[in-house]
Amino acid sequence: DSGVTQTPKHLITATGQRVTLRCSPRSGDLSVYWYQQSLDQGLQFLIQYYNGEERAKGNILERFSAQQFPDLHSELNLSSLELGDSALYFCASSPPGTLGEQFFGPGTRLTVL
């Protein structure tokens, strides 16, 4: 158990819909990262927040957005969902001052029908 929690574990929805994935980082960790893992693209970095502010952006679609709240939990919003958005979405957190050691949550499996 990494200490990072993600809800829900599974999500099934239809094309065109909007969903919100939630992540609670480990206690004391200020950074939250979101990754997408699909069969054809592998694990891809989407976005990072640090203490409430966006810090880095990766291959995140415009239909996707994220935020980090004052209590440091983060939400990833996916809208206008397409079949290709079906994937595992992982959240990771890291404490301040560390160099690349990230703690990953168990993931949310999104299925778009």
Added chain:
Amino acid sequence: DAKTTQPNSMESNEEEPVHLPCNHSTISGTDYIHWYRQLPSQGPEYVIHGLTSNVNNRMASLAIAEDRKSSTLILHRATLRDAAVYYCIPGRSGAGSYQLTFGKGTKLSVIP
């Protein structure tokens, strides 16, 4: 980002040592080398990282070549629980950001 080359798959017998190689010939002088692994149906798990000298922790050892163009992750006694995909990830930190760029990794199978 530095490119990495890892074998697609490797096999090991249980309780034998395993050496997982990684080539990262374009690595910059300030890039750390990180290793993560992903067990089936789980999120990635940090294993070890290093910059220039060899590193040991409770999970594994990391041997880094003198020219830093390659590294080897060493599992001293493979167990069935070590069956996973292992990722070698060079990367740098900057202004509080540390993106991990995962490649395809090496799928390690452990034979009982």
